[in-house]
Amino acid sequence: MEKLSKKPANSEKSRSVKRPLLKDLRRDKWLYIFLAPILLYFIIFKYVPMLGTVMAFQDYKFSTGFFGSKWVGLEHFRRLFTGKNFYTILKNTLLLNAGSVLFGFPVPIILAIFLNEVKLRGFKKISQSIMYLPHFMSWVVLGGILIDLLSPGTGIVNTVIKAFGGEAIYFMGKKEWWPAMFIISGIWQGAGWGTIVYLAAITGIDQDLYEAAYIDGAGKLKQIWYITLPGIRSTIVVMLILRMGSMMDIGFEQVYVLMNPAVRDVAEVISTYVYRVGIEGAQYSYTTAIGLFQSVISCILVFSTNKIARKINGEGLW
Structure with missing residues (x-):
């Protein structure tokens, strides 16, 4: 009898759970409808391709497919870690990314703070447009501009150097100069986009705090240090975490456009190596193993x- 008396209670509880769920679905149906294409995009183009990681443990061939290819276990990973080029490529990837983070990460923060302090609206808009424009240009265009500017014969940079009595420098053809040019070009291309993010965060800070600080005698530097930077701290943390997540995934387009045989020893990174070996060399299983290691x-x-x-500081992405 006790069992029979419990069943209606359980069924009532399940119905009470379902009703709010159905009610929420009906109430927010348009929200879910608009969200559906985004979810489908991530499922189709982000999650389904993860099934292809099985290739890292196979000797994959197009003719036999996933189910007919021979299993080789960790052979591709053994080849990766014992390869003579692997550690050079890994070092290049980490050093270039570390340099980009060290020198490039603070730049958008500084630019956003400066722009926030500018009072002339016309100058502010022009400055923002100049900074944002490179982000919307392809690396083919940016690379061509950079190579022209740094050309040892006709580039404006070397023209200025020679005008002051110096010798032309092969910026893009010397191993000691190429990493610096890579980092500078990355800052040039990406600083504007980061500035938008930080500027939006700064505008969300309560302006009463600045007025109170001004009344108390705090100058601009103290206002920036004690109000602006703490106010955007959570944004800085999130952006830094996301940036660290891409330490192994350096931009293929930038390296591929700027790289040349003279600097390959310092310019070859994981993404270009995967392209050269996987796409051009058709070693799909090996490069899948590299991608899995990278992830x-x-x-x-x-x-x-x-x-x-x-x-x-008690704050994180989650």
């Missing part, structure tokens, strides 16, 4: 950075 390290970096950020 695992990126996940570790994201989780580690988030944990460190939470320990330092």
Whole structure:
């Protein structure tokens, strides 16, 4: 009898759970309809391709497909870690990304603070347009502009150097100069986009705080240090965590456009190596193993950075 008396209670509970769910679906149906294409995009183009990671453990061939290809276990990973070029490529990837983070990450923050302090609207709009424009241009165009500017014969940079009695420098053809040019070009292309993010965060800070600080005698530098930077701290943390997650995934287009045989030893990174070996060399399983290794390290970096950020200031991505 006790069992029979419990059944209606359980069924009532399940119905009460279903009703709010159905009610929410009906109420927000248009929200879910608009969200559906985005979810489909991520499922089709982000999650379904993950099934292809099985190639990292196979000797994959187009003729036999996934089910007919021979299983080789961790052979491709053994080849990766024992290869003579692997550690050079890994070092190049990490060094170029570390340089980009060290020198490039603070630039959008500084630019956003400067723009926020500019009072002339016309000058502010022109400055913003100049900074944002490179982000919307392809690396083919930007690379061509950069090569022309740095040309040892006709480039404006070397023309100025020679005018002051110096010798022309092969910026794009010397191993000691190429990494610096890579980092500078990355800042040039990406600083404007980052500035938009930080400028939006700055505009969300309560203006009464600045007025109170001004009344108390705080100058611009103190206002920036004690109000602006703490006000955008959470945004800085999120952007840093996301940036650290791409430490292993340096931009293919930028490297491919700027690289040449003279600087390959310092310019070859994981993405260009995967293209050269995987696409041009048709070694799909081997390059899938490289991609899987790259993804695992990126996940570790994201989780580690988030944990460190939470320990330092109590804020993180999650």
